[in-house]
Amino acid sequence: MDEIIIHGTSHPIHFGLRAIHEFTRQRGVDFASTVSSAEALSTLDSIVALTATGLNEGARRAGDDRRYTEDEVWDLFDEDPTLILTISDLFVASISPLTDRLGEMARTDTVSQGPNRPRPTAGRRRP
Structure with a gap:
């Protein structure tokens, strides 16, 4: 968790x-x-929604009852526009390890079983 x-x-x-x-x-x-593109950071609306969600999740994890609305986040950004860059950097830093791990899992699965690996079908269990 960041602050x-x-x-x-x-x-x-x-x-x-x-x-x-x-x-x-x-x-x-x-x-x-x-998580695999800059879509979450592509518009101000997205950044505001992402910020409100991140602040609410941070408060929840910290045991704080405080909840942020998107209107409050817009006001915060009006008062300090540099927060947009701070939030964007924190988001990228937070999801980079996740995307790296997910990418490694996908590559490992594809390499170990090959592109023509058997697919599960109804009534058949995967070995």
Whole structure:
């Protein structure tokens, strides 16, 4: 979990799987494109939604009842636009290890079983 400074006060922020899932659900986008591209950071609307989700998840994990709305995040960005860059960097740093691990798992699975590996079918268990 990371922290950001807002008005001189530290606030927890977290971009784990739960936060990414919540963001993708709210925005109606898929998980793969969110973590494997810059889609989550491509518009201000996305960055605001992602920030609210990350701040809410950080607060939840820290045991804080505080919840942030997108309107509050817009106000925070109006007051300190550099927060946009800080949040973007934190998000990329948070998801990079995840995408690296998922990519390694996909490569390992494909290499070990080959592109023509048997596919599970109804009534047949995979060895």
